[in-house]
Amino acid sequence: MNNNYVPFGDLKGGRLILAAFVLALANFMVVLDMTIANVSVPHITGSLAVSSSQGTWVITSYAVAEAICVPLTGWLAGRFGAVRLFIISLIGFTVFSVLCGLSTSLEMLVMCRIGQGLFGGPIMPLSQTLLMRIFPPEKQSQAMGMWAMTTVVGPILGPILGGSISDNLSWHWIFFINIPVGIFCAVAALRLLKPAETAISKIRIDSIGLFLLIIWIGALQLMLDLGHENDWFNSTFICALAVITVVGLIVFIIWELTERHPVVNIQIFRYRSFTISVLSLAFAFGAFFASIVLIPQWVQINLGYTATWAGYLTATMGFGSLMMSPIVAKMSTKYDQRALACFGLMLLGIVTLMRSFWTTDADFMTLALPQILQGFAVPFFFIPLSNMALASVKPHEMASAAGLMNFLRTMAGAIGASIAVTMWDDQAKVARSEMVSNLHPESTQSTLIQSGMSPDGALGYISSLVDKEALTLSANHVFLILSMVFVFAGLIIWLCPKPKVGGASQPMH
Structure with a gap:
């Protein structure tokens, strides 16, 4: 791709905008499905008469299948063509969404979720690759801004949408809502994107x-x-x-x-700009997803929030992301993208540090303020890092690079969430034992008994207070560590070579 960019077919004006919308919408559908089932697991397990630990296989089966398929995107695109693979993936994803909704047993649902993940995996990097392909170099940052918006907002809306649908309709509809979106995107891609098809070569597997x-x-x-x-x-x-x-x-x-x-082109890591950008993105996303998992659990256990209200709290982040994504995309064409990414990551570090001072009597606005600020910060790191990573590789390596980047981001999120939940639990036990060793419950118990409580009730009340405080102290500890991870991710981005203003870290080949 070069500055003498020629539009593919008649992909300009309104048709180009529509093509970009279709690619972003397809990506949104797949990202949404990562989290839409999370809050619906109790409904699914109740309906299919299985345990809650078995119910989590509905989430993990999708994640495993997707994680395997995402890095294969480059090879598959070279073998079948990026546009053809994108359309096949959309059709397969939609068919398996129908089958998920029609499932009558856990085994059938898990198998169909694996199918959904296998077809959904390539959609994310392909939507990114095709956006970079159909837009001229000077407009690529804005196109990535639109793509980034769907990637950030999807996981936020997932739990709210999943909870509302499961409560008011039935869990089957969290899969059926993909049908009209999948059909529309597949038909539109078939009509609009054919001229942007990539070259096919008979590569052996x-x-x-x-x-x-x-x-x-x-x-x-x-x-x-x-x-x-x-x-x-x-x-x-x-x-x-x-x-x-x-x-x-x-x-x-x-x-x-x-x-x-x-099958996975690891040679792409020879580009320093790609490697550093992806490394920074992985650390940041690990910390970002850890907080997304931790906050709803903490407010439900400690502050008595319902799943819906925990979803609303998480969603306050969406306003800033939606507002800032197009602005940051425009700024990426004018300013050093390393500075934009560093600013966003440092702001995320400050926001996460604010959370490390939360208490058990925090009101909704105290909790929502860091969420709103986080929403403003996310596009600042996500868009420039994605741009710098993809702009530093050759055009024929774009699909492989996008696949690798999305794979590492997804895995970093899963690892970050697992480590954060484990640390939260372990630190809570340590905090509880320290509090109990310094506590003199007899005097507090006698005061509670005098106010009309039974001895057992008074002890239970003291125990629940200690548990809540221990969980809060532990959450604060985890947030402090996550803030340091954001700062580290913000500092290492300066190891990247200075990108050209407007996008590429090296001239576009």
Whole structure:
């Protein structure tokens, strides 16, 4: 791609805007499905008569399938063509959404969620690649702003939409709502994007690389999902999964670096700008998703919020993101993108530090203010880092680069959430034991008994207060660590070479 950009077919004006909207909408649908089932698990488990721990397989089966397919996008796009693969993925995702909604057993639902994840995985990086392909270089930052908006807002709206649909209709409809969106995007892509099709080459499949990828990602995802309830590395099963993950990853990297037609093009990490941008993005997203998981749980357990109100609190972040995404996209064409990313990450660090002073009697506005500020900060790091990463690779490597970036971001989110929840639980136990050792419950108990409580009731009341305070102190501790992660991500971005104003870290090839 160069400055003598020629539109594909008649993709300009209104048709170009519509094509961009279709790509962003398809991405939004897939990102939304990551979190829409989270709050619906109790409804699903009740309906299918299974335990809540079995119900989480509805979420994890989708995540595993998607994580495996995302880095394969580059190879699949080279084999079948980016536009053709995008349309096939949309059709497959829609068909499996219908089957998920029609599921009558957990086994059927999990199998259909795997199908949904396999077809949904390539949609995210392909939507990004095709946006970069159909827009001229000077407009790519704005196109990425639109894409970033859907990626950030999707996980926020997911729990609210999932909760509302499950409460007022039935859990089946969280899958059925994909049908009109999927059909519209597939038909529109077929009509609009055909001229932007990429070249096809008969590349043989790297079956050993694919097998190794499935093994280590599957082991890692299972370790993250089951680690907390199995007491992590005190469990032989979790230790075995950890060994499989590490050994599998090392063998996979060695194999892919020596394979002539690798299933995942690891060579893309030779670009310093891509590597640093993606590393910063992974750290930031790990901390970002950790807070998204932690806050709703804390407000429900400690402050008595309902799932819907916890969703509303999370959603206050959406206003800033929606407002700032187009503005930051425009700023990316005029200012050093490293400075924009650093500003956004430092602001996120300050916002997360504000949360480390929360108390058990915090009101809604105290909790919502950091959320609103976080919404303003997210586009500042997400858009410039995505731009810098993708602008530093050659056009034929774009699909592979987008796949790798989305894969690392998704896995960083899962790892960050797992580590944060474990730390929260462990720190709460430490805080509780310290509080109990300094507590003199007899005097407090006698005061409560005098006010009309039974001795057991008074002890129970004191115990619940200690539990709440311990959970709050622990959450504050986790937020303090997450704020340091944001600051670290903001500092390492300066290791990138200075990007050209307007996008590329190196001239577009």
